[in-house]
Amino acid sequence: MMNTCLECGDRIHGRSDKKFCSDSCRNTFNNKQNKDSSNLMRTINNKLRKNHRILAEHRFVDGKAKTTRTKLMAAEFTFDYFTQLRVYKNGAEYRFVYDIGYKFLDDDWILLVRKE
Numbered sequence: 001m002m003n004t005c006l007e008c009g010d011r012i013h014g015r016s017d018k019k020f021c022s023d024s025c026r027n028t029f030n031n032k033q034n035k036d037s038s039n040l041m042r043t044i045n046n047k048l049r050k051n052h053r054i055l056a057e058h059r060f061v062d063g064k065a066k067t068t069r070t071k072l073m074a075a076e077f078t079f080d081y082f083t084q085l086r087v088y089k090n091g092a093e094y095r096f097v098y099d100i101g102y103k104f105l106d107d108d109w110i111l112l113v114r115k116e
Contacts, residue, residue, distance in 0.1 A: 003018065047081045048082075050077075066105075068109055069104075070108055079095075082096060099114060100115075
């Protein structure tokens with residue numbers, strides 16, 4: 001049985017379970033598989049990364065920090081994009097952007113928490 005490379009179609013030499021003829025073909029194939037499939041996905045992922053960067057700039061003490069909605073908006077934080085919504089037993093609702101969560105407090109204040 002003759003195996004051919006999944007990327008370029010060339011004949012594969014060596015082990016019978018090899019799928020690619022070279023590291024370059026393997027990398028190219030996997031990069032194609034893992035790339036964002038549309039502009040929408042790319043846009044959302046960019047917004048999530050930007051949101052995380054903005055939250056991570058705060059000085060956390062014991063895993064917590066405080067800021068205001070106004071300051072986050074001035075930094076162009078997009079409140080519509082987060083990775084997880086957690087509602088705790090006490091009713092507290094946190095929106096997480098990866099490992100950093102935020103909870104709306106009274107007035108303009110926002111509590112930030114970082115998962116360790």
